[in-house]
Amino acid sequence: MDSSYNSLNSQFGVSHPSMRVFLDWLQKCQHATACRILQLTVGRPPKRQAVAYRRLDCRIREAKLRFGLSIGRIFAYIYPDPCSSEQMRVEMLQYLNHVAYLVMGTD
Numbered sequence: 001m002d003s004s005y006n007s008l009n010s011q012f013g014v015s016h017p018s019m020r021v022f023l024d025w026l027q028k029c030q031h032a033t034a035c036r037i038l039q040l041t042v043g044r045p046p047k048r049q050a051v052a053y054r055r056l057d058c059r060i061r062e063a064k065l066r067f068g069l070s071i072g073r074i075f076a077y078i079y080p081d082p083c084s085s086e087q088m089r090v091e092m093l094q095y096l097n098h099v100a101y102l103v104m105g106t107d
Contacts, residue, residue: 056103066095
């Protein structure tokens, strides 16, 4: 978390920028994102992802697939049993915890 704050602080040059400075920065970020989306829309190839990020994307896709299958099983075999909502809640929490674990890079 500290690294993201340090990154923002270095972009602003101060630890507590004014609202105007922050909004100007946010507008520049939005413009850069809109330009990149337009470039991709007209066929410009995406930037090459680092191996670590490709691996992370794959692991997140796998987790998403497992989550979808688990929820599907609950709907197909257990729903509308009263315990189905608790099982869905447990599956959701496990999925979110796993993805948070993957994204935080503690794996």
